Amino acid sequence: MSVKKYGIYLAFPPTVDIRAEGLGRYLAAFLKASQKEHDAHFLIGCPSWSRDSLILLCKGEGIDFTNLEFLSPRGTPALLRLFYLLRYFRPSRARHAIHLLRNLFRYKQKNEAPEPGLTVLKWIISSPSLLAFVVLALLGLLASPLIVTVVLIAFGIKLVTTAMPYIQAEWKKSKNVARFKVKMAYLLRNAKNYDVALFFYSIIQEEQSKKLVALINKRTDISAWYAPAAFWDEFGRIKAPKLMCVPDIVLKDFPVGFAQIGGNRFSDSYKKIEKAVLSVDYLVTYSEHIKLENIIKYYPKNPASIFVVPHAPNTLGQWLPVNSDDLATKKNSKELRNLLASALTKSLDPAYLQGASPDFSFLFYASQIRPNKNVMTLLRAYEYLLRHNYMPQKLIMTGNPHSLPAVARFIQEHQLQKDVLFLHGLSTAQLATCYAMADLAVNPSLSEGGCPFTFTEALSVGTPAIMARIPVALEVLHDETLKETTFFDPYDWKDMAKRILWALDNRETLLSIQKPVYEKLTQRTWQDVVNDHIGILEKIANQNADQTEDTLSESKSS
Amino acid sequence: MSMERPTRVMWLLNHTTLRQFELDQFKRFGITEIYLPKSFPYDEGNLSASVDTSMDASLSIPPEDLEILNAQNWYETPSEEAWRIANEHFDIVVIAFFMNQIKAATAHFKGAIMLHIFGLSKGYSYTDILLQELGPDILQKIHDLGKRFWFAAGYEYLADIEGDVLRSCACHLPVGLADATLKDEWQGSNKKIFFVCPRIGSSPYFKQIYQTFLQNFEGFDYLIGGAQPVSVDDPKVLGFVPDDVHKANMRSCSVMFYHSQEPNHIHYHPFEAIRSGMPLIFMAEGMLDKLGGKDLPGRCTSIKNARQKIKRILDGDQAFIESVRSSQAVLLSEMAPDHCQNFWQRSLEAVLTNLHISRLRARLQEKTYPKKIAIIIPVAYRGGSLRGAKLLAQALLTGSTSAGEEAEIILGHLDGEGYTYETDFADLSPKIKIRPYTWGTLNRYEAKRAMLYAGHDHWTAEADTYMVPDDGIKHFCDCDLWIIISDRILKPILPVRPYVAMVYDYIQRYIPSILGTLSDHSFIQAARHATRVWVTTNFTKSCAINYAAISPTKVVHVPMLAPDFASNEVSEPLTEDTPPYFMWTTNAASHKNHLNTLTALKQYYEAHNGSLDCLVTGVDTHKVLNRVCRQTNQASESFAKNPSLHKHVKWLGELSDADYRKKLSQATFLCHSAQIDNGTFSVIEAASLNVPALSSQYPAMCEIDDVFKLNLTWMDPLSPPDMARRMKWMEDNALALRQNMSTEGIRANSLENLALAYWKEAKSCL
Structure with missing residues (x-):
């Protein structure tokens, strides 16, 4: 069987460190899995400035970059x-x-x-x-x-x-x-x-992308191209069959919240996404919900040309020196306590945590602070539980509260600075530790591209999780008992508070319900994700070949 | 495209020549079932129109449906039933540039809409006219229709000058002639110029063309064709002539002159002339240039040039005549059905393929989520307004349930204003979600971005600042509709979701002082920009239209929702030994007519020997005397120390609901003496307790009396003597009135009975 070549199109702007991008993690998992694939070979088309960053990403993730083939315009722009x-x-x-x-x-x-x-x-x-x-x-x-x-x-x-x-x-x-x-x-x-x-x-990027696309269009040996993000509108100009990933178009669901942050940078990206969605024939999403509610609902796309490839679960156990479903065991682990203490040094309020014992109990939510993350509802529920139900736990989050002024204001107005902590820039091991040492992981997010990673990340280190009842989560987590015990109405802080209380009171029960589901989910790997993509790329490449053949025979016969 | 039935088209035009050609094109494509409208407006836009019933026989739709379609005026607003039929049986509608037709088709038709256009005068674009006539919403609507809306250009380049929206949905449906074969019919024996210029007497544009023609071709003989709705005092202007006369003129006149230098529009008659073999002399720079006419001998670069060429023809220069006649056939070939067929096929294929995709998309979207409706209380209302908001929430919940359509109702209240679930919302159904919020503001750039993200690409910010309810979740964008209780909005609301303004009254129109130093400009603007304005009385409806100048199409009269007073039983019935009194329910607002009421009370006790005490209840009633004092510049003591008033008037202040009802149930009657407002439900509450009421007579109260069948007794709120007399009359007749009271009207207007009407109105805004 001959090896087919596929291209991955990347067009990050200058100076972006791909390792620090959310997409970087996804890309790393994708590349790693693709190297185990023998029937398909991947080439990376990217701007000249991204090559070093990609190599650093590969090094960091243990990917053999010597086998990677790059295609980039020559040189770096003078400016x-x-x-x-x-x-x-x-x-x-x-x-x-x-x-x-x-x-x-x-x-x-x-x-x-x-x-x-x-x-x-x-x-x-x-x-x-x-x-x-x-x-x-x-x-x-x-x-x-x-x-x-x-x-x-x-x-x-x-x-x-x-x-x-x-x-x-x-x-x-x-x-x-x-x-x-x-x-x-x-x-x-x-x-x-x-x-x-x-x-x-934007000028540099635009010109570089044009050159990159010109190079790509000369490569007739590439069967199809894949772009893992939707904000590179030049991708649409590639002549070969192309598949573009649209993780979500979250700005559509939170128009007011996002209008107040990000300025014209966001609106420019939004326009590019729209342009790309309209110009690329084949799209792939992480969930049926995004396919239906973000794409088909708004854009005149043929449903048959939009594919859905769910994520594989993210697990964090491998980053921990000690892993257990028993919270006490973890809390007694010196290594974990040290790791947690090191994570706490990343607090945005280091003065309070100076000399603090890491032995307090807490709820954990790992996320950026963005309008779609529903942090305000979580804060309302938390404040209520703290001040009306005397719940002892702190709340630890990983974003920067100043990203959304309303969040910072709420913390200040309700004087929650010592109970709601924000840890910024955690390493993966520190993140894993926070999950592991938490009484409960809570994810109130209203909108994600696929099922939030919170579930598998928390369960992989023995911590139960409760989450917002949102369609993307329900697509993956459909066990009835699990749904009843895990989800809350994300629009109703009282319901969220009720679910947190229940989960804390019934931690072991919840864990026992969630663990078998987690085990089942882990059967899907990133290799499966890559294989699914290769399957789609092959399909669209073949479709294109059929169409070209039809056109050729038509022109011959006429 | 349905798999079960043939593709059908509604060709909603009546242009005779166009119809012959376009029906043929549809048939060539394989579409044989075509509906044609049976009426058209007899206006100047339809001078070349006629009705054709010949295609009805080809339609395999139920005859009764066809009958309904045939009864419609498709240029205005066909009935909903007609659109239902259209949606059931047809795949494509072809419409022309008639504003109401565009509005109706884009609002109702679920298949493909082809807006067929044929070019405008230089300097105009369809985008500009649509914006001017129908506002930016229509472009948004067209944008939202995606590949179901087509800007079907009769000439390919017409889309080039349009805005993004029309350009992105352009397709080419070339204009042609059903019969474009050259006929050697022309004789040219009548040494005249044939010039076609309709509507000379009624259109300044054509009058100018006519006068310019006369001026330019002075000394030449001529005939002028074209329909003339207003007769023209020129025997050479023929007006409407039967087809055979028209054809005879085409045969007999020596030459046709075509004046138009419009780059984007052309008439049929030059082609008719070419078809008949008549030499065509035409001006350069017009559309004929684009159709291959640049090198033709009939082309003229100046009027002088045109005069010379026409003279040669009239003088019988056969060589020139033949060169013109033989060369001009090239123009006709562009109009030939065979030539046009490829373009038509390509466009119709694209239209049907995309329609198929649209239908696939729609099918996938069929699994709908429950509609979410937010009722937003914009200021920290309590009392009646809060009660009204809660009733509305309950009505929408009940209405959606009884309609079998699941809906989620959210009641938004201002955060940090002292509302508590236990005291303020405990009486609501647990299915109604309570959500705190604060008002947030966006500058014009943020507003523009928010609207862009929400899919309103063409929205422009007119104000510097916009308001938006900030719930800390999604700014209520998870809701499909916002219903704002009252118009008390200080800045424009960002229209990121459709919103209804529930406007109760315009008291300021009658009592300007009620707003103090506040201007109601922003309130009025908020209502004007709403998707709908709901009012509960015809009186307020009239004010909304005549005072706030809100478009009547936006103002909807919804039924009055009264609380279910009957369910609040009062344990202690009226007893003989209860001290006789009546109740005056009021508050401190200035429209409550305190001065006149106190004056009337004084007269009631002093002039009419009134024997009933007056119990005054309501929020802030302790401020009433001070207010009256300010109004009259008298010391409040003149009322407070008046022996009669002092003896008989008891200021009870705000009572709990239970205490109020207990007191009311034992009153001889209730007195409602406000000057003007949207009416008070206190008279309904009184009636539910079998207590008669004396009320000021003003429109809203009359409506309440009429709707709830309360049999109120009226008084003139501006006449204290009349008020005093009526009080005395009530004292004497209350018992008799009580015996004739009925709660039938109240029961008939229960929330359960009215809920469906509310739900239907809300649904119509979604």
Whole structure:
């Protein structure tokens, strides 16, 4: 049997560390499993700047990257190299300078990307050579149509007239050349979360993606391409059969919450997702619910071309020195207590936890603080249980409460700072320990792409979990007794509080109900996930071949 | 496309020439069952229209259904039954650029909708006109219909100048002629220019064209064709002529001149001329250029050029005539059915394939979740308004249950305003979920993003700030409909979900001081922007339309929901030895008419020797005397120390419900003396306890009396003497009134009986 080649398309923006991305973990599991596959070979098409990051990801996850084949445009754009160079500066007092550029470009509230007049500028910016960058800039200026020249001159005048007062002011404040240079450098280097940088990044990324797609389209040996995310709209321009994963379109379900965070960065991503969903023929989701409620409901897609491949469970037991279903055993483990103590050092309020014993009991919810995570309802339920039912447990979460001002405000208004703890940037072992040492894992999330990992992550270290009754969870967890004991109404904090109380009072019973379901779920592996994807890629590649053959025979006969 | 039946089309146009061609195209594609409308508006947009019944025989649908379809005016608002039939039997509707037709089809038809368009004058686009005529909602609607809506352009490039929405759903349905074969019928013996220009007397646009023609071709003889609804004082303007006369003119006139330089629109008559063999002289830069006319000898770059060419034809320059006639056939080939067929087939295939997908999608969506309706109390109401909100919640729950349609009802209240479940919501069904919230605000950019994410791509923010209820969960976006109790909204509500404003009254129209320094501008705006405005009286409906200037189509009169007073039994019945009194139920609000009532009471005791005490109850009634004092600039003592009032008027303040009912049940009568409002249910409560009531006569109270059959006794709230007289009359006749009282009207208007009506109204907003 011949080995089929498939491509994985990645288009992370510059400077993104894939290891730190949620998708990175998924990708690692996917790549690891794919290496065991003998009938299929995967090639990775990605921007030049992502290769190093991918190799680091492989190293970290124990994936043999020497066997991985990469396809990327040559070189790194000059402007990006400039950013990299400037990365090594460590200046302070740079906020003024960031505001300076913000004011110069005023890109923040614009919804549209720069228009065709900037084509030459885009070309120059994305040039891979510093020398070429300079030469092309000059040539581009000379060769561009009059209107572009006028735009550039106007842009220059604007830059000078607007910037000069700021630059003069900064110069005066800086007092010496070195400090001034550092300040300006910081502005350029550390602005990746700012609109100005996003503007340049988007141009660089767009141009690099075009080159990448052009390279991909030359590779006729690749049967089909797979994109594990939906926000890379250039993927739609690949000519070979392509399958795109749409984990969810969560902004649709929480329009107000997400409108208040993320600014235009989110809305730009949202537009890209919509564009990609409409332009790619074959999609894959993690759940039937997302297929129906996020895609079919809103987009004119053929249901038959949307596939569902559920996740394999995530387990954490392998990260622990001691694993047991018995809480007391775990609490008595010195290693686990040490690990928990180290996790507590990641608290956003280290002062309170300084010298604190890790022997307190707690509920645990591992998640970012996002509008879809329903943290406010959990806090309401927790506050009620704490203050009205005298429940002794603390609540530990892993996000940053300031990501959603309402969460931080609730904590402050109700003075819960010492009972609701936020641990940020936990290692996998620390995360596993938190799960293991918790009395109960609680997941109130209203919306996920697939069944929340909370269930298998908690059960894998002997901790029961209760979760929001949401469709994606019900798709996987359908045992009747389990449903009755595990789920609560996520819109009703009283119901959540009731379920927490019950679960704490009946911890062993709950564990005994959940454990057999967990065991069953673990029969599905990431290898199965990869195989499912290969099956789909093969199917769409064959369909495409059939269609091409039909077209050829039609044209021959006519 | 149904597997069980043939594909059917509703061609909802009446254009005669177009019909002949397009029916043929459908038949070539294999669609033979086509419905044609049997009436059309006799307006200037339909001068070339006619009715054709010939296709009815081809339709294999029940005759009674066809009869219903034939009775409709498909250019306006066909009945729901007609749309039901359309949805049951048909797959495609073809409509033209008639606003009501577009609105109705997009709202009701579940198959594919093809908006067939033929181009506009330069500078106009269909997108702009739709926005102007129907507002941004229509583009959103079209966007939401996805691949069920098609911008079927008669000329391919027409979509190029349109906005994203229409451009993204464009398909090409070329305009053609059923018979595009050249006929050598032309004789040209009548040395005249044939110019077609309809509606000269009624359209400034065509009048201008007519006058320009006369000016440009002075000295030439001419005939002007085209229907003229208003006659024109020019014997050469023919007006409507039968088809054979029209054809005869085509044969006999020497030349046709076609003036139009519109790049996006063309008429049929130049093609008719070409078909008959008549030489066509036409102006450059128009659509004929795009159809292959750029090198034709009949093309003119100036009027001078046109005059020269026409003169050559009229002078009998045979070589030139033949060169024009032989070359112009190329224009006709674009209109030939065979030429158009490929485009039609491709478009119809796309339409039906996508319809099939849409139906597959719809089938998958059939498994629906229970509808969620949020009743949002926008300010910290208590008393009647809170009770009203709870009644509404209960009515919707009961209504949905009795309709067999599961619905979840959520009652949203302001967080941190002292509401407790035990005291405020314990009487509600446990199925009604209580959800605390606070009002959040979004700036215009956040608002735009929120609307974008919610699927309203084309929404634009008109205000700087928008309000949204923040429940800390999903901003109530899990609910399909918001019903906001009252219009007391200080900033526009973000329309991320449809919302109903429940407006009880516009007292400020009659008592402007009631709002103090507050303006009701935002309240009115909130109601205007609502999907619907619910009112419980015709009086408030009238105010909503005439005072708040809300579109009458939005204002819906829903039944009055009264609490079930009958279930609150009073243990102690009226006894002979009870000291005689009547009750005045009021509160401190200014519309409660305190000054007139106190004046009337004074007269009742002093002039009419009234013997009944007056027990005053209600929220903040201790403030009443102060208010009256401020109103009259008198010392409140003048009332408080008045011996009669002092002796007979007892200020009880706010009583518990149980105490209030006990007192009321023993009263001789109830006095409701407000000047104006949306009516009070206290008279219903009194009637349920068999206590008659004396009420101010104003529209809302009259409606309550009428609906609940209360047999109220009326007084004029603006006339203290009349009020005093009526009080005395009630004192004398209360017992007799009591014997004739009935609770039949109250029972007939129970929540159980009205719940379904509420549910239906709510459902219509989903």
